[in-house]
Amino acid sequence: xxxxxxxxxxxxxxxxxxxxxxxxxxxxxxxxxxxxxxxxxxxxxxxxxxxxxxxxxxxxxxxxxxxxxxxxxxxxxxxxxxxxxxxxxxxxxxxxxxxxxxxxxxxxxxxxxxxxxxxxxxxxxxxxxxxxxxxxx
Numbered sequence: 001x002x003x004x005x006x007x008x009x010x011x012x013x014x015x016x017x018x019x020x021x022x023x024x025x026x027x028x029x030x031x032x033x034x035x036x037x038x039x040x041x042x043x044x045x046x047x048x049x050x051x052x053x054x055x056x057x058x059x060x061x062x063x064x065x066x067x068x069x070x071x072x073x074x075x076x077x078x079x080x081x082x083x084x085x086x087x088x089x090x091x092x093x094x095x096x097x098x099x100x101x102x103x104x105x106x107x108x109x110x111x112x113x114x115x116x117x118x119x120x121x122x123x124x125x126x127x128x129x130x131x132x133x134x135x136x137x
Contacts, residue, residue: 047110
C-alpha cells in the first residue's frame with residue numbers, strides 16, 4: 001500500500017523519484033541571484049543518478065563554477081488530469097569535466113531547445129530528493 005500525504009498524493013521513495021526523472025527531459029533549476037530566488041527552464045537528462053543539463057554563459061554557469069546549492073524540479077500532468085507527478089531535488093551544481101564519460105553521455109542525451117549554443121554541461125548530484133504522484137482513481 002503506497003504511503004499518502006495529507007492531500008492524498010503518493011509519497012515517492014528515492015527510487016521512484018529517479019525513475020520518473022528518467023522519463024522526462026524538461027525541468028527547472030532554481031538558483032540564487034543577489035540573495036533572491038530565480039528559476040530557469042532546462043532540458044536535462046538523468047545520467048548515473050545525476051541531473052545533467054547544458055548551459056551557456058550566465059547565471060546557471062556561474063552557479064556551477066561556484067558549486068552553489070541549487071533546487072531542481074520536474075513534473076508531469078496528462079491532458080485528462082488523471083495522472084500527475086512532481087519530483088524535487090536539491091544538490092550542488094558542478095561543471096562537468098570536459099572529456100569525461102559523463103560529458104560524452106550527456107552530449108548524446110541532452111537536447112537543448114534554445115537557439116543559442118550551450119557549450120557547458122552542468123550536473124547536479126541530488127543530496128535530497130522527494131516526489132509526489134497522483135494515484136489513479
